[in-house]
Amino acid sequence: MEKVIRNRALRYFVYALCMLAGTTHAQPRTALLHRAEHNLTRVIVHDIFSPPVASRIYLYANAAAYETLVLGNEGYKSLYGQANGFPRIEAPREKDWRASGDINYKLAALYAFFRTGGQLVFSEPMLKDSAESILASCGEHDEAVYQNSLRLGEMVSDSILAWAARDNYAATRKKRRYTYSKEKGKWMPTPPGYIDAVEPYWSQIRPVSLDSAAQFKPIPPPAFSTEPGSVFMKEVKEVYDRTRSLGKEEILIASFWDCNPFYLNTQGHLNFATKKLSPGGHWISIAGQTMESAGKNWIESSAVYLLTSIALFDGFISCWDEKYRSQFIRPETVINAHMDEKWRPLLQTPPFPEYTSGHSVISAAAAEVLEARLGANFAFDDHTETPYGLPVRHFTSFAAAAEEAGISRLYGGIHYRAAIVNGQKQGRGIGLQVIQKIRLKETIGK
Known part of the structure; x- marks a missing residue:
């Protein structure tokens, strides 16, 4: 139950970041992606990860954000077929994802980034800043867009975390x-x-x-x-x-x-x-x-x-x-x-x-x-x-x-x-x- 509550708080935190730039129908500023990177670095420093382990956290968090954005951008290519062992991540089907609203791929990418990074650090709550105070200043939002976007981000994050689980990191801990x-x-x-x-x-490590x-x-x-x-x-x-x-x-x-x-x-x-x-x-x-x-x-x-x-x-x-x-x-x-x-x-x-x-x-x-x-x-x-x-x-x-x-x-x-x-x-x-x-x-x- 505690993990469910944490994930829900993370969802609203990411949504709030996007709302700072306007509604979910607007395009969030690129500065939010840089802010996300800065927040992840802050946690890596706090948790005192070794340089090799820190590079692993950056890799999977950034892969999650990028692969989410690729699903909504035909000009860029997935890591599938290029990176060792990388899984195929299918684009959402129209009838499953867009019946009740659109997808904000940038919102989804932020969520995938934070969700993936949060699973790889010790101090996950530090990635959220203060979700409650941010949400308190937010207005109305399109719930269908919001839910679709977070669902997509979660799906990509799950695929990236599954890829990460096969890189032999766990075996080297033993x-x-x-x-x-x-x-x-x-x-x-x-x-x-x-x-x-x-x-x-x-x-x-792979x-x-x-x-x-x-x-x-x-x-x-x-x-x-x-x-x-x-x-x-x-x-x-x-x-x-x-x-x-x-x-x-x-x-x-x-x-x-x-x-x-x-x-x-x-x-x-x-x-x-x-x-x-x-x-x-x-x-x-x-x-x-x-x-x-x-x-x-x-x-x-x-x-x-x-x-x-x-x-x-x-x-x-x-x-x-x-x-x-x-x-x-x-x-x-x-x-x-x-x-x-x-x-x-x-x-x-x-x-x-x-x-x-x-x-x-x-x-x-x-x-x-x-x-x-x-x-x-x-x-x-x-x-x-x-x-x-x-x-x-x-x-x-x-x-x-x-x-x-x-x-x-x-x-x-x-x-x-x-x-x-x-x-x-x-x-x-x-x-x-x-x-x-x-x-x-x-x-x-x-």
Whole structure:
């Protein structure tokens, strides 16, 4: 009964969002879709989901919204026949759905988005804002349109959640605890929290566009060696030297792209977390900001959110496949053991192996997708980190933003250069794969 009540409240919440733009007969403003994305990100941050899991939430919520809109838009294509294992979602039959009223596909898409996302987060009530206060300011509405729209959104959401249930996520929750390798050069947990390995089995999740997790397997990292002058120790020394002479701009860049949801504050014996945006959340924000500034409509904005989500999702699968294959040691561990036991990186080292750089992979993948939709020289201001006390940054292109995201990991002291360079190459391959394989409109990628 409690679940029924929650779903009913969610229905009225979504309807109220649309009513803010007028009646259900009017076309809701595209800003409501961006607001929905922002609300989902807020919950993901609150619930402290790991970057890979956060990408999974974005993927299925955005797939639900997009597939709902496609049913009312002949110019765009479903993921059916393109995405791995994606089900056929039939358009509503005239006699079943339209006898007593029309369908507002945007209202239905919002409901599908929130309903799907709500099933994948812990704090579902946070997605609703205050439904009662919004409804109190609403006027009359067409009940037939409203019910038809929510029925359609629920139907699509059910199909997407069924697709999600088959991605092997549940099976990875039951795997044995990760066992650390005792070989030299292998990753071990780092201070201050010494947190256990995050998502060591993520490569077993079903990708969307990739043939396999290893499709874009990068070259191996430099061979581990503590001999002075070795390729590896040159990379270690670069991290050590660079982090000891950072300028204000480099510190700002590292902080802007930190995106560490595991950040742990330590004050004596007191430990507490600071909730931060995930790397994927940062790129979803960039997608939203640029779609708004470009004045893109509902279906185009939804398509870009979905393509960006796929790039992030497949990017994390590919990256995590390599991370737990190479299990490469972090700079903090090497520098403390062989160069300077008091050295600490500017950023906290995240709790998973070093190679390749996750931010480098997913940033390059997302940038490829966004460039395909908005062009190689699309300049934009990124306001993503202003809620966290950081200034707006201007970028001349998505590639420039991705390049900065990558090098920020060197400035932050958490990655070697090889992980960044090879991670960016890995990500670009994934982004191009998404563009070429997932064609939501015939002109995409051409």
